Amino acid sequence: DAGVTQSPTHLIKTRGQQVTLRCSPKSGHDTVSWYQQALGQGPQFIFQYYEEEERQRGNFPDRFSGHQFPNYSSELNVNALLLGDSALYLCASSHTKWETDTEAFFGQGTRLTVV
Amino acid sequence: QKEVEQDPGPLSVPEGAIVSLNCTYSNSAFQYFMWYRQYSRKGPELLMYTYSSGNKEDGRFTAQVDKSSKYISLFIRDSQPSDSATYLCAMGYNFNKFYFGSGTKLNVKP
Numbered sequence: 269d270a271g272v273t274q275s276p277t278h279l280i281k282t283r284g285q286q287v288t289l290r291c292s293p294k295s296g297h298d299t300v301s302w303y304q305q306a307l308g309q310g311p312q313f314i315f316q317y318y319e320e321e322e323r324q325r326g327n328f329p330d331r332f333s334g335h336q337f338p339n340y341s342s343e344l345n346v347n348a349l350l351l352g353d354s355a356l357y358l359c360a361s362s363h364t365k366w367e368t369d370t371e372a373f374f375g376q377g378t379r380l381t382v383v
Numbered sequence: 384q385k386e387v388e389q390d391p392g393p394l395s396v397p398e399g400a401i402v403s404l405n406c407t408y409s410n411s412a413f414q415y416f417m418w419y420r421q422y423s424r425k426g427p428e429l430l431m432y433t434y435s436s437g438n439k440e441d442g443r444f445t446a447q448v449d450k451s452s453k454y455i456s457l458f459i460r461d462s463q464p465s466d467s468a469t470y471l472c473a474m475g476y477n478f479n480k481f482y483f484g485s486g487t488k489l490n491v492k493p
Contacts, residue, residue, distance in 0.1 A: 310486055311473075323479060376425055377426045
């Protein structure tokens with residue numbers, strides 16, 4: 269079982285650019301959540317995708333958008349990058365059963381540096 | 384006021400000590416409570432999760448939830464140097480969205 273995989277592991281971008289991060293969920297999981305973790309802080313919820321739709325969203329601007337594909341993998345896109353977007357971006361996968369999910373497992377993250 | 388408060392530490396203990404890590408929260412609607420361990424520059428690893436109040440034990444780890452006090456704890460018995468990491472508490476109404484503490488950095492000295 270490959271677990272949750274994220275790519276790339278590291279990325280350096282310039283202010284104003286756009287970035288796409290990718291996540292493949294754990295086998296058997298159909299729900300993907302994205303979190304932003306600034307240095308020395310806990311992860312903050314960006315949004316969650318289930319059945320290819322955004323199910324819930326945290327307090328992040330519209331510059332942050334996402335997508336989920338039929339194979340359950342997901343992308344996080346960030347437009348017009350700011351220096352403050354530098355962080356570890358984490359993907360968590362889980363399986364939705366009825367109205368509650370199973371435990372969420374995290375990938376290793378993508379470290380984004382904006383210069 | 385943050386949804387979840389966690390002492391950042393660092394907490395330094397000798398090998399073999401019992402470690403107590405804690406979080407407080409403000410939202411009484413939280414039902415799911417998790418503890419994650421995060422090594423430097425890695426993703427969080429799920430250690431324990433509990434639903435509602437009560438205790439849960441798994442090997443050297445015990446998680447406690449006191450909903451009346453809005454307080455959760457993680458105890459580590461016989462701590463090892465390999466337990467040195469940042470411990471994150473997380474909670475939510477369901478598994479759709481978690482609110483994390485800022486993490487407590489633990490150092491177990493040999």
